[in-house]
Amino acid sequence: MAFDSLSAKLQNVFKNLRSKGRLTEDDVKAALREVKMALLEADVNFKVVKGFVKDVQERAVGQDVMNGLNPGQMVIKIVNEELVRLMGSDTTEIELQPGSAITVIMMAGLQGAGKTTTTAKLAGKFKLKGKKPLLVACDVYRPAAIKQLQINGEKQGVEVFSMGENHKPANIARAAMEHAQKNGNNVVILDTAGRLHIDEDMMAELQEIKETVTVHQTILVVDAMTGQDAVNVASSFNEKIGIDGVIVTKLDGDTRGGAALSIKAVTGRPILYVGMGEKLSDLEQFYPDRMASRILGMGDVLTLIEKAGVEMDEEKARQMTEKMKKAGFDFEDYLESMKQMENMGGLSSVMGMMPGLGGMGGGKMPEIDSEAGEKQMARMEAMIHSMTVEERQNPDKLNPSRKHRIAKGAGVDISEVNRMVKQFNESRKMMKKLPGMMGGMGGKKGRFKLPF
Missing domain, CATH: 1.10.260.30 (Signal recognition particle, SRP54 subunit, M-domain)
Structure with missing residues (x-):
């Protein structure tokens, strides 16, 4: 997992804390210096790390902790709670429209983040919940993007709407809505085009889609392996088109994973799901408390x-x-x-x-x-x-x-x-x-x- 290295370093810090019968303020500060370095090495945003360590230190050197029976365990408990708070505290669901009303979800992100595969994974999640999703191929630029979505949609048993590569994405989205209304689809997921980097044309295209159809949820897909760039991408998308949530992909890879710890704090937008593998079933709902447990070596039973x-x-x-x-x-x-x-x-x-x-x-x-x-x-x-x-x-x-x-x-x-x-x-x-x-x-x- 992405956090293996961070987890190992934090567990070593906590092992030293547990070995001390009593803790001094200097003990706590020394431990938190190591925590700070471990987080920075994991590519967590510098400002986020600074605020996190400050919050933990303020709580950890309080009288209740320092004079407690097991201060080492109390410090670990505080680190766990602050990690959960950093990542968003509550698990956030994708908000769906009430009753039989159609929910429109627009997927956005840079090329290579795994957006098209993640779009199909998400459709599979909705199908398992009893919804009738419709995947819409709005990426008319990348070679084979439409074919990839069709193959993945077939594997998931989910219908894919496509008009080929010679139509504007906004017009494809409008036609897909008419199709959904006629065929009883209640979740429409738009797979939009990515670019190698953020540019005005991409943002304008996404904005045009939002002006053409009512988009209820704009979800950004970011690649955990890009580290701090993932946080910067999330910030840019949020400022220019507005996002409602983030899906972090490739969190199972050999990466430092700091993006997952930084996104909520930097953008104010929650992480909804994390991609944990190549298979279409490898999309896990994001639970801040469970992720904190994994990072601290407490498992996720x-x-x-x-x-x-x-x-x-x-x-x-x-x-x-x-x-x-x-x-x-x-x-x-x-x-x-x-x-x-x-x-x-x-x-x-x-x-x-x-x-x-x-x-x-x-x-x-x-x-x-x-x-x-x-x-x-x-x-x-x-x-x-x-x-x-x-x-x-x-x-x-x-x-x-x-x-x-x-x-x-x-x-x-x-x-x-x-x-x-x-x-x-x-x-x-x-x-x-x-x-x-x-x-x-x-x-x-x-x-x-x-x-x-």
Whole structure:
């Protein structure tokens, strides 16, 4: 995740605070100097960092904290609360028009921010909520932009309205509204053109669309990997056309991520969603409190549970639970559990939401390497796919000659096949011994079981 480096540094600062029985004002100031440097290195806006550290310090050196039983924990609590406040405190929903009235959402942003893909992701979110969205192709400049939207719309099962490349975006938007009224679409999402940089033509075009149709929500898409530029872009768009909210993309990448901490403070506009991957389902609602927990290494179990609820097939989970209890778990089930893990974003995504594992910087379980784990899972999948259906369903049939054939088919050494089979058999034994831990939570509405 984008904040791994920041998370690791903050956890080291807090580790030192916890180790002190009592805190002096100098202890707090020294710790906050390190917090300040960590935030600046994460590309958080300088003015935002200055104000943040000042607010934390004023609260942290108060009598209630300094004379408390556990001042180190109190300082951490204050940092957490101020991080949440910085990012907006409350979760903000996209406001929809009441009843059957059509809500028009205009998506804006620079080229390369992932706007067209994010537009399709957002349409998928509305469809899941029972809405009937219409995607509108208003980017008539970028080669293949219309085709990209049509492909993504088809994948999401959402209709796409297009008039080709020879019409003005404002006229396309007007025609799309007429289409929506005739066909019962209640959310119209306009995918507008981006540019490599902010220019007057782009702003004028967006303004013309707003003058032609009633736009209820203008949402800006910014790329987290551009750092402070993302904040500057948000400020410019807000000043020139007015924005109602921001979606930050590529927050799962190897980036410092400071934009997500700066946008609300600089523009006054909330972050609505964050893009956490390439798949069309990888768009998460932005919860300031959950993001603060992730940054501070406290995990984000609520989002993990929600992802599991959406991605896991409840009936399959129930069947797998019964198999676990009877030690009937086979390689087909093993493969299914890995698929469920991938659907939830993969091992690194799940680990990033587990308390203490997010930044890996707090001295907890450093031996876990999520990237190596992902590669190992891929190799295991290859080995299982090299088995016959009979071998997958009856693991005890794997004799030496069969294992050699599987190794050859998967392009791995026989020792890897032996190691995987051994791990599988040990897992199966453990599942039989611990049905309460492994299976007791499966198949019941509102309950949760990790697929590994």
